[in-house]
């Protein structure tokens with residue numbers, strides 16, 4: 001595992017139950033066994049999610065952007081409504097920036113709405129990228145999202161590495177990447193997503209229900225968060241988010257808001273100042 005990825009996994013949790021060395025000496029799982037078992041488990045335990053019924057790269061991109069801050073069950077309705085309103089990248093590109101920012105309300109990190117709108121414009125103009133580099137050239141699309149779109153929409157042989165997938169690989173294999181069996185990357189990715197979301201949980205994994213349990217050296221361990229999340233309540237981020245919510249309702253007259261917060265929104269493309277008002281960008 002590369003040092004950076006090791007750090008990524010370990011910044012989230014540390015082991016609070018006995019070290020696994022004594023168990024690791026007795027069991028070992030191979031990447032091929034992990035793939036076989038996760039694929040078999042996914043075939044019967046996979047979650048029913050609407051974006052799993054499409055291979056449209058634009059629709060997959062929307063789901064991945066929404067899922068970055070919001071749990072899947074809460075994204076289902078938002079994704080469905082979004083796709084009804086803007087079924088193609090061209091439709092989204094033609095929408096006003098204000099409408100897109102308003103529709104993103106409650107999905108977290110509002111700058112993503114701006115990135116998504118800009119990405120839609122580029123997709124509509126230049127077409128669908130066929131490789132990860134092309135996706136990464138879009139605003140707000142990092143290595144994880146590019147890999148996710150490529151495997152879920154375009155059937156590339158790649159496993160996207162989010163925190164959940166890395167956690168499973170590190171705990172069960174002690175590695176930070178896995179080669180998917182030929183032609184199975186799509187289902188293996190979905191299976192790892194589901195295993196990470198429902199079984200191999202960050203703090204108290206449900207090892208008793210895990211298809212890897214009898215060969216996993218981390219079976220039965222407990223973890224605790226290393227870092228507490230920074231408080232949103234009372235933070236500047238919350239104040240900025242509140243001001244944006246107010247703008248979603250109506251423009252604000254100059255002098256009725258904190259100019260420093262307004263400057264941040266303007267910098268991020270989430271607001272503009274015109275005619276003595278602060279408002280969502282047109």
Ligand code: SF4
Pocket residue numbers: 168171172199200201205206207210211212213214216217218219220221
């Ligand atoms: S046995 Fe436990 S720790 Fe190992 S992969 Fe399964 S849920 Fe995670």
